Amino acid sequence: GIQVEQSPPDLILQEGANSTLRCNFSDSVNNLQWFHQNPWGQLINLFYIPSGTKQNGRLSATTVATERYSLLYISSSQTTDSGVYFCAVRVDYKLSFGAGTTVTVRA
Amino acid sequence: DTGVSQNPRHKITKRGQNVTFRCDPISEHNRLYWYRQTLGQGPEFLTYFQNEAQLEKSRLLSDRFSAERPKGSFSTLEIQRTEQGDSAMYLCASSPGTVQPQHFGDGTRLSIL
Numbered sequence: 342g343i344q345v346e347q348s349p350p351d352l353i354l355q356e357g358a359n360s361t362l363r364c365n366f367s368d369s370v371n372n373l374q375w376f377h378q379n380p381w382g383q384l385i386n387l388f389y390i391p392s393g394t395k396q397n398g399r400l401s402a403t404t405v406a407t408e409r410y411s412l413l414y415i416s417s418s419q420t421t422d423s424g425v426y427f428c429a430v431r432v433d434y435k436l437s438f439g440a441g442t443t444v445t446v447r448a
Numbered sequence: 449d450t451g452v453s454q455n456p457r458h459k460i461t462k463r464g465q466n467v468t469f470r471c472d473p474i475s476e477h478n479r480l481y482w483y484r485q486t487l488g489q490g491p492e493f494l495t496y497f498q499n500e501a502q503l504e505k506s507r508l509l510s511d512r513f514s515a516e517r518p519k520g521s522f523s524t525l526e527i528q529r530t531e532q533g534d535s536a537m538y539l540c541a542s543s544p545g546t547v548q549p550q551h552f553g554d555g556t557r558l559s560i561l
Contacts, residue, residue, distance in 0.1 A: 345490075371546075371547065372547070372549070374549055374550070376552075381554075382537055382554065382555055382557065383552075383554050383555075384491075384539065384552040384555075386549060386551060386552075389548075389549035427490050427491075429490070429491075431546075431550075433546070434479065434481075434496055434503075434504075434546040435481070435493040435496060435504070436481075436483075436491075436493065436541075436550060437493070438490030438491050438492070439490055440488075440489060440490055441489075441490055
């Protein structure tokens with residue numbers, strides 16, 4: 342099956358800092374989603390981004406499908422950004438998730 | 449759009465007992481998916497419904513697991529004779545079609561004593 346690798350596995354930020362999370366995948370995909378899992382376990386949709394760049398407030402994402410990677414940018418981080426960020430790629434109808442990047446934002 | 453609803457949120461049971469979880473998808477979403485997430489891992493695909501038809505079951509789903517979606521609306525996931533290794537978060541997602549994004553519920557956290 343398709344392999345999804347996320348880096349870094351852990352990230353500690355000071356409030357206000359910027360960061361970039363990366364997702365590499367091993368094969369062509371139909372689409373890609375970024376999620377934020379908060380400390381209560383809820384998976385929140387951030388982006389549906391099979392290709393190109395999208396922005397939503399302090400977050401933005403870029404997917405380069407031909408090179409099989411996606412980037413998630415967090416700017417001016419806040420403590421509420423803490424949690425695990427997952428990249429998931431869709432082949433046919435099922436999502437395959439990476440292992441996630443655990444982000445801790447310190448005040 | 450009230451979101452995907454899952455019940456119960458938490459379930460604690462003794463090893464060997466049967467448990468059943470329910471998922472109510474977003475209305476008019478005819479695709480429904482079950483995933484399982486163990487500690488420190490990303491969710492893993494379990495099974496997929498298009499309307500009432502179960503189109504795929506992962507090999508992660510042993511014979512002790514069964515899922516139904518009787519009228520193409522809500523779905524249930526049953527685990528018989530639970531084992532310690534079944535402890536996990538069980539997540540349900542829905543989408544209006546296969547090309548649209550999947551939206552997840554808050555999950556059911558299962559703990560086996």
